[in-house]
Amino acid sequence: MEKKLAIWKQQAQTIKSPEHLEQLFNTFQCQLQSWTLKHTEMFSGSQQTQQQVDFPEHQRNDGQIPTEISKGGTVESTQTTQDGRNKILQEKNEKLQKWVSELQMKYDSKAAENLERNKEAEIEQLRKTSNEQRKQVKAKERENNEHLTRRAITDLCSEIRPTKIAENFKEIYDNQWVEAFEELIDQGYPEEPAIQILITTVDDSFQFTADMAKRRLEHLETSTQTSVMNTTQKIQKHVEPAALSEECSDLVKQLRKASAQTHVDEIQHGFVQTQLHKLYPPKKNETMINFYKECARVTWYMNVQMPPLSLAPKPARGSAFDTDMYALYTQSGTKVDYVVWPACLLHGNGPLLVKGVIQPLKQENMSRAQIALGKDSMKN
Structure with missing residues (x-):
């Protein structure tokens, strides 16, 4: 049994996964139970055999018992031998139980380690899936915006x-x-x-x-x-x-x-x-x-x-404005005085459909040519 114990310890050092450890642990328990039962029956049979003392023929016939037997010498020696074997069996059983406990602890440790590793792998997979879905949503939004723009423009x-x-x-x-x-x-x-x-x-x-x-x-x-x-x-x-x-x-x-x-x-x-x-x-x-x-x-x-469709937000008074979005009213300038007519967008934050009109803050020494240019751009 000690040789088998040594073999199991050697196998335990090569455990590669919780499943391998669990298989070894179950095999070890089955063999331990079989070994304990076998030796218990063997020692029990040995005790009965030794209690049946082999007397000479002439002593069995006349029913006489040898003096040393009658004094309990052989029976006492047999009992002592049995007690020694029981003690050895108990010690081996204790060793085996200790090894079972160590094996169980190692199995629990491996299982916990594997569970933590699987948990981290699942978290990483969820993170990758979330990032991929976020990219897909953004791509879908861009696709929808492009589709809405094409559909609106081509809906002639x-x-x-x-x-x-x-x-x-x-x-x-x-x-x-x-x-x-x-x-x-x-x-x-x-x-x-x-x-x-x-x-x-x-x-x-x-x-x-x-x-x-x-x-x-x-x-x-x-x-x-x-x-x-x-x-x-x-x-x-x-x-x-x-x-x-x-x-x-x-x-x-x-x-x-x-x-x-x-x-x-x-x-x-x-x-x-x-x-x-x-x-x-x-x-x-x-x-x-x-x-x-x-x-x-x-x-x-x-x-x-x-x-x-959407009306573009009006720029604040005194702020700069986009000349691609607004035409000038009656004078030129780079800062907003007030909005005369709103710009029209295809949809919220969408492309421009119609320019708005802005009256900029008046500039000093503005030429007539600039005013005319502002009127022309307003019409366009």
Whole structure:
């Protein structure tokens, strides 16, 4: 058994994995149990055999027992021998149990080490997966933006395509804005306050139609959700309709865009009612009403696009401005005095569709040629 123990110790030094250690440990336990049972039975049989003393024939026949046996000499010697063997067996068993404990500790240590190694590997794999997914999301966003840009520009069959809307937005500045501006000057407004009234009207119109576009979309989504609910859901109370899928939501937005022209009169009427009291409570002014209506119509078309067109943020007074995005009004300069007309973008932070117009802070000794150049760039 000691030789086997030495062999097991040698094998334990070559353990390569927790699975290998567990296999060795199970084999060792099975052999230990077998060895213990075998030697227990052997010693038990040996004790019984030694207690049956081999007497001479003449002594067995007459029933006499040798004097030394009767005095307990041979029985005592046999008992002493058995006690010694039991002690040796117990010592070996203790050694084996100690080795089992050491083997168990080594197995637990290997298992814990392997678990920690697997944990670190999983964390690293999750980190790599997360980075890869982040890259995929960014790539998908770029792809979507490019797709939206191409779709908007190439959507030439639609009457309310983004490029057409941008043209209409510029036409408002060239036509209705000029008429409304002159009307306000005739009413006694100074130039800059009159311009501020008009650009505020554009901002109000864009916000009003954005709210209306949102309400229209919610109405269509609710109608679609209701139409797909089964009879049981209709009868039950307090049942929330299922959320629309992304594909279905896109179809609803397309429906809103396709039906946008049928709601123009409603949108114009609603916006005009919000504006009339601001300037002319007692009467209606047709010039201003035409300006209100055109702003409402064009910004309504802006807000039903997928995604909506956007008005560029206005640069602050005294800041520098991008001449690629803004034309000059009536004088040249490099710093903003005020915005006359907002720039129009394909979508939030998207490419420019129509330049805005800025009145820069006045420069000293400005030449007439510079003023003319500013007017020409404004028209472009």
